[in-house]
Ligand code: ARG
């Protein structure tokens with residue numbers, strides 16, 4: 001299921017060719033940018049030249065009619081869009097995944113079989129899931145930052161800001177009757193208030209089986225060409241007044257004033273597109289010093305440690321179906337970042353991003369040197385010093401997090417530590433036993449394999465020992481105690497610790513007596529966990545904290561300086577999980593490998609990848625039947641169904657599930673990924689390689705109607721053609 005990523009020799013050649021062709025046939029050029037909705041008015045000209053055919057005030061309008069009112073933050077890190085007047089929501093399969101896991105059982109295995117409600121009554125409540133509308137966004141910088149000099153001491157400055165933020169939020173909540181949150185933008189040079197409304201009764205409407213919604217799995221993740229039907233549907237329910245309400249069977253589908261019309265005519269290469277959603281975290285204005293930390297420290301350590309762990313997991317998963325099921329979700333989570341960071345490293349290298357940053361900094365420094373009255377000349381040298389001073393601690397910490405704390409048993413040391421606190425609280429024995437039992441972490445052990453984890457211990461501990469430049473005394477002492485033999489050490493730890501299985505944990509809880517805290521104090525998993533946690537608290541965290549504080553100030557000033565140095569440049573604030581619009585054009589790419597240039601995939605491509613022997617590439621029988629009979633209904637185009645497409649929109653994590661819109665603001669797809677070659681776009685956006693991947697709305701509707709038999713939902717949608 002996992003492919004090894006090799007260096008791609010062809011790619012450079014292709015990148016150069018495509019850069020040249022871009023120069024020669026320069027059609028509308030892609031632009032980076034994660035634009036704040038209220039600021040779009042300043043970009044009206046550029047948006048229109050790029051292709052927008054919609055009055056600008058339709059995109060964002062706090063009066064309730066703007067398209068901002070048709071987009072929600074889904075859960076805590078995805079985007080979804082409203083696609084009917086009855087509160088129907090469209091998002092990604094991988095965004096609904098966790099919720100659906102909670103609703104599934106062996107009897108109702110929605111991962112294997114999918115789920116499609118046949119009417120409103122069948123829609124399934126999703127406890128804990130919320131969606132948040134963005135009703136209004138306003139610049140409150142003047143209210144937060146007035147009379148605060150740049151050079152004021154951090155602590156005082158921050159505490160004044162915190163007080164003002166709380167007061168202004170309260171004012172907004174009072175005047176709107178809604179929730180209000182103020183967030184910093186441009187590294188703290190601006191503050192904006194976001195007025196929101198969060199709905200809490202959300203129900204599952206449609207979820208294709210993994211053979212469609214997760215098709216290609218981790219092998220195809222971050223890759224193009226792609227054939228994943230990565231969508232799911234939910235519905236918002238509201239109280240009688242259409243306002244948020246806790247779940248009740250009397251709640252009614254939310255009546256939406258704003259929702260997206262769906263354009264089923266498709267698109268062609270070069271067409272204008274927008275992605276409207278919640279990008280999570282980018283650092284486009286970062287200095288070369290911090291970027292080098294990503295490049296030299298965090299990315300390589302994460303990749304190195306995770307390669308080892310994932311190799312072990314994969315091997316064991318290939319040999320046991322039971323283990324496969326237990327580790328599939330953890331694997332997907334760990335592998336998602338692992339693969340992305342390799343793309344990021346590759347992109348930063350191929351594009352010489354650090355050198356480009358340095359050249360830019362030289363220019364900035366010269367400018368700053370000519371402004372003696374301003375606080376800018378010392379910023380970059382101070383960043384240089386600060387990063388150098390912390391790099392060693394950062395490296396050690398990253399190794400701890402990815403190796404020692406990457407061992408599941410050591411993570412369970414935290415559970416033992418919580419138990420220890422119960423012993424120490426001196427509660428009555430019956431209550432103690434009861435509390436300990438609840439702490440046992442049954443859910444974790446359901447998906448835990450001791451032998452696999454022990455292999456991970458034996459592989460990751462040596463990595464830690466050979467790379468760390470400072471470690472807890474307990475570690476070096478114990479290692480010597482086992483004659484520097486990791487295998488013996490592992491055998492002993494996994495034999496003696498109570499945290500290796502639910503039986504031992506429950507035995508510890510059930511028979512617990514007040515004096516039993518000694519059992520925990522002697523447990524090797526607890527010792528490994530506490531030693532490393534204390535070490536971090538004493539030796540690493542204070543250094544890192546001081547560093548981050550210093551960098552916050554420096555980065556705020558650096559951002560301000562950059563904006564003063566080139567006032568005509570189009571600055572946009574880095575992503576911070578708030579609503580942004582980005583725009584570009586449908587555009588293909590020629591990835592390395594045999595695939596060749598393309599901007600769109602089809603159902604035929606998915607069928608061609610079908611492999612009943614490999615879980616990730618098993619096409620469901622019913623889809624194969626539809627394919628054989630060419631039973632595509634109105635969704636067929638040239639004898640197949642369009643499936644996914646790419647464009648050069650600037651997106652990031654959190655944009656999963658975002659609406660992909662045409663020039664008229666009509667829905668043509670749902671964003672779900674980026675291409676591997678362009679994942680460095682969180683630091684550096686290069687239009688020649690950066691692409692976002694979207695599922696074609698026609699594939700979504702085909703699956704919904706023909707595969708899921710949920711055609712009734714089409715009646716509430718507004719389907720339009722060009
Ligand atoms: N790469 C996509 C995003 O970051 C999709 C992740 C889910 N899919 C998977 N195969 N793990 O988050």
Ligand code: GLU
Pocket residue numbers: 077078651652653654655656672673674
């Ligand atoms: N799959 C990502 C998400 O879950 C979006 C892809 C990206 O990082 O661009 O948000």
